[in-house]
Amino acid sequence: MSFENMAPLVIDGVKNKIVLLVMDGLGGLPMEPGGKTELEAAKTPNMDSLAEKSMLGLHEAIRPGITPGSGPAHLSLFGYDPLKYVVGRGVLSALGIDFNLQPNDVAARGNFCTVDENGLVTDRRAGRIPTEEGQRLCDLLLQNIKIPGVEVFLAPEKEYRFLLVIRAEGLSPNVQETDPQVLGKKPLIASALDKKSERTAEIIQEFVSQAERILVDESPANMLLLRGFAQLPDWPKIPDVLNLKAIAIAMYPMYRGVAKLVGMESPAAAQSYDEEIDMLENFWEDYDYFFVHIKKTDSYGEDGNFEKKVQEIEKVDALLPRIMALDPSVLIITGDHSTPCLMKKHSWHPVPLLFYSKMCRPDNIASFGESACRRGSLGVRFPAYELMNLAMAHAGRLEKFGA
Amino acid sequence: MSFENMAPLVIDGVKNKIVLLVMDGLGGLPMEPGGKTELEAAKTPNMDSLAEKSMLGLHEAIRPGITPGSGPAHLSLFGYDPLKYVVGRGVLSALGIDFNLQPNDVAARGNFCTVDENGLVTDRRAGRIPTEEGQRLCDLLLQNIKIPGVEVFLAPEKEYRFLLVIRAEGLSPNVQETDPQVLGKKPLIASALDKKSERTAEIIQEFVSQAERILVDESPANMLLLRGFAQLPDWPKIPDVLNLKAIAIAMYPMYRGVAKLVGMESPAAAQSYDEEIDMLENFWEDYDYFFVHIKKTDSYGEDGNFEKKVQEIEKVDALLPRIMALDPSVLIITGDHSTPCLMKKHSWHPVPLLFYSKMCRPDNIASFGESACRRGSLGVRFPAYELMNLAMAHAGRLEKFGA
Numbered sequence: 001m002s003f004e005n006m007a008p009l010v011i012d013g014v015k016n017k018i019v020l021l022v023m024d025g026l027g028g029l030p031m032e033p034g035g036k037t038e039l040e041a042a043k044t045p046n047m048d049s050l051a052e053k054s055m056l057g058l059h060e061a062i063r064p065g066i067t068p069g070s071g072p073a074h075l076s077l078f079g080y081d082p083l084k085y086v087v088g089r090g091v092l093s094a095l096g097i098d099f100n101l102q103p104n105d106v107a108a109r110g111n112f113c114t115v116d117e118n119g120l121v122t123d124r125r126a127g128r129i130p131t132e133e134g135q136r137l138c139d140l141l142l143q144n145i146k147i148p149g150v151e152v153f154l155a156p157e158k159e160y161r162f163l164l165v166i167r168a169e170g171l172s173p174n175v176q177e178t179d180p181q182v183l184g185k186k187p188l189i190a191s192a193l194d195k196k197s198e199r200t201a202e203i204i205q206e207f208v209s210q211a212e213r214i215l216v217d218e219s220p221a222n223m224l225l226l227r228g229f230a231q232l233p234d235w236p237k238i239p240d241v242l243n244l245k246a247i248a249i250a251m252y253p254m255y256r257g258v259a260k261l262v263g264m265e266s267p268a269a270a271q272s273y274d275e276e277i278d279m280l281e282n283f284w285e286d287y288d289y290f291f292v293h294i295k296k297t298d299s300y301g302e303d304g305n306f307e308k309k310v311q312e313i314e315k316v317d318a319l320l321p322r323i324m325a326l327d328p329s330v331l332i333i334t335g336d337h338s339t340p341c342l343m344k345k346h347s348w349h350p351v352p353l354l355f356y357s358k359m360c361r362p363d364n365i366a367s368f369g370e371s372a373c374r375r376g377s378l379g380v381r382f383p384a385y386e387l388m389n390l391a392m393a394h395a396g397r398l399e400k401f402g403a
Numbered sequence: 404m405s406f407e408n409m410a411p412l413v414i415d416g417v418k419n420k421i422v423l424l425v426m427d428g429l430g431g432l433p434m435e436p437g438g439k440t441e442l443e444a445a446k447t448p449n450m451d452s453l454a455e456k457s458m459l460g461l462h463e464a465i466r467p468g469i470t471p472g473s474g475p476a477h478l479s480l481f482g483y484d485p486l487k488y489v490v491g492r493g494v495l496s497a498l499g500i501d502f503n504l505q506p507n508d509v510a511a512r513g514n515f516c517t518v519d520e521n522g523l524v525t526d527r528r529a530g531r532i533p534t535e536e537g538q539r540l541c542d543l544l545l546q547n548i549k550i551p552g553v554e555v556f557l558a559p560e561k562e563y564r565f566l567l568v569i570r571a572e573g574l575s576p577n578v579q580e581t582d583p584q585v586l587g588k589k590p591l592i593a594s595a596l597d598k599k600s601e602r603t604a605e606i607i608q609e610f611v612s613q614a615e616r617i618l619v620d621e622s623p624a625n626m627l628l629l630r631g632f633a634q635l636p637d638w639p640k641i642p643d644v645l646n647l648k649a650i651a652i653a654m655y656p657m658y659r660g661v662a663k664l665v666g667m668e669s670p671a672a673a674q675s676y677d678e679e680i681d682m683l684e685n686f687w688e689d690y691d692y693f694f695v696h697i698k699k700t701d702s703y704g705e706d707g708n709f710e711k712k713v714q715e716i717e718k719v720d721a722l723l724p725r726i727m728a729l730d731p732s733v734l735i736i737t738g739d740h741s742t743p744c745l746m747k748k749h750s751w752h753p754v755p756l757l758f759y760s761k762m763c764r765p766d767n768i769a770s771f772g773e774s775a776c777r778r779g780s781l782g783v784r785f786p787a788y789e790l791m792n793l794a795m796a797h798a799g800r801l802e803k804f805g806a
Contacts, residue, residue: 053436383467398751401475
């Protein structure tokens with residue numbers, strides 16, 4: 001059960017605030033047997049002392065063993081079962097580069113690729129061309145592609161990846177992906193998979209044909225592949241279903257974008273941790289729910305830089321007094337997933353979770369780390385998408401179930 | 404999985420008895436940081452000593468953060484997933500005042516309310532009129548309302564609330580509730596929401612029209628609102644699906660009523676804890692499953708009376724030797740939900756759970772309280788509706804699953 005069965009109360013006034021502080025990729029692993037994780041190695045006096053008055057646990061965004069991407073991991077923390085609320089890859093690409101996707105647009109993730117003289121794919125990533133080369137090719141295509149009645153947007157992401165958005169009347173995204181996924185085959189035809197998507201399929205196929213002619217003399221990127229055709233999902237929104245006015249405070253577009261999908265506002269991007277907490281303070285009276293996102297813990301995890309990840313955690317610990325001074329009803333400190341420096345990538349390991357509220361039954365464990373969290377009352381595999389229920393309850397914002 | 408997937412054995416003889424001892428609202432909170440909960444503060448030498456031979460844990464009736472009403476909370480303990488087995492509010496009202504609801508009756512929860520000269524609701528609870536005034540208005544309506552071919556029953560609950568039951572041929576409860584839920588609107592029309600419920604809707608609308616005329620000069624309760632139209636649910640019964648002859652031993656009608664919904668018998672209401680244990684002894688040979696309900700732990704929780712709630716728990720502890728003398732195969736001691744004195748109402752906090760059986764793998768924790776239960780082998784969020792499976796298994800009453 002996520003929010004579907006919940007009966008939110010209408011709460012007036014300025015109390016009952018909920019703060020979700022996400023250190024991206026927080027969960028870690030010891031670098032050697034018997035060692036400490038990143039969070040355990042960090043000196044976090046403020047979090048340790050808050051832990052004593054809180055419930056601890058480890059959460060799972062999806063299911064045991066499943067490594068989440070950033071989109072599903074955050075949706076889960078926001079109360080949306082990520083197996084039920086699936087975002088298309090094209091939409092995630094748009095969110096990731098802050099593209100202002102409109103409800104009728106169809107977005108796709110593109111790869112520049114290499115094909116041989118027979119049109120068979122020989123490299124699905126065109127030798128991982130540099131980002132500048134991707135930018136140049138996107139510009140080249142944009143200048144030359146003309147499809148009557150259709151607006152086409154192209155934007156480079158990283159290296160060989162780009163975002164394609166088409167804007168026209170009557171689009172629908174159920175179109176065959178063109179990426180054959182294996183080498184030695186031709187790109188697939190973007191055929192319609194249902195009646196409603198026929199016009200969209202024709203537009204995309206026309207785009208692909210024109211692109212093929214424009215790229216023919218380029219090297220190594222002489223063709224492109226498209227997948228993840230998707231439109232903005234029309235999901236229940238947090239302000240509507242939970243009576244929560246919600247704000248996302250983040251430095252990167254991806255996280256502000258995912259938050260907007262569920263009805264959060266995100267008036268501006270922050271430039272630093274201090275600015276994030278400034279925004280929290282400045283918007284305190286205007287919102288009920290605050291999602292604060294810390295990116296660099298994940299970045300240093302992906303770099304495998306244990307020491308730097310530890311330092312970032314310590315920087316966040318130093319921000320805690322400013323947050324607590326606001327007297328939130330509920331403060332959740334956690335990650336969206338684990339990014340152990342040992343692995344240099346996202347992982348499936350359950351994520352440390354600290355849940356503070358005056359209405360919680362405290363675990364009296366004065367330490368915030370993976371081992372401490374294992375002994376906490378939220379258990380070792382708390383479903384992340386049930387956190388929203390728990391936050392609503394502790395903030396006095398839920399009706400009881402049954403008379 | 405609740406009982407739907409279980410394959411019960413047919414057990415002869417007088418052994419393999421299961422006792423479920425529910426202290427209503429047992430779960431609690433410390434009154435100040437670092438303090439003890441009600442159960443932890445209580446001196447419970449008998450339960451502590453039984454705990455050492457038992458499994459401990461914390462259970463959840465519904466889902467994290469969801470505060471259960473008494474009906475769903477007990478259904479869950481009886482093995483019925485409360486999100487699947489939903490009881491209408493009208494039926495709960497009938498159970499709560501021991502009304503002998505028949506299978507074809509339609510019951511509703513009523514509110515006396517106040518409307519202005521234009522018929523717009525100005526107070527959904529008519530200023531919370533005293534229970535005696537509710538009684539007088541019910542009597543007044545009963546004496547004057549006549550609907551040919553229909554029996555109408557009205558009974559006061561508490562203050563402005565009452566139970567309405569209509570008895571006639573061919574009723575069906577899918578009727579629009581008349582409570583607009585907000586002020587400044589007229590009561591809604593009790594229209595049929597499906598073909599089968601048309602006659603019922605007509606009867607209810609006729610009832611409302613007559614009541615409106617009868618109440619017009621009353622003050623402040625000059626109108627009524629109806630919601631939760633419902634019939635007795637036709638659910639699988641414990642004796643049929645589990646081969647358990649089951650009895651409910653309780654002092655209050657609500658709990659005997661919910662137990663009857665799932666096929667328990669309840670020959671008589673007990674007048675005291677001692678009488679409850681007398682009944683347990685007297686009926687020991689005649690039943691397989693005994694639900695024993697203790698009410699006052701919840702009542703003192705709702706009063707916020709920590710000391711009295713502690714005392715009630717201690718009284719129950721003193722009863723334990725008499726129960727153990729009967730040598731049950733399984734004894735479960737728990738609550739239906741938490742009612743922390745700190746909050747003075749039902750809450751979502753997981754509920755302490757002691758599961759004793761000679762066949763269990765004991766936790767060797769010689770203490771029964773929230774912190775001890777957190778360390779137990781049943782975990783921190785055992786789904787209450789799986790307790791019945793566990794009890795059946797430990798009583799040797801379940802077949803294995805698969806060959």
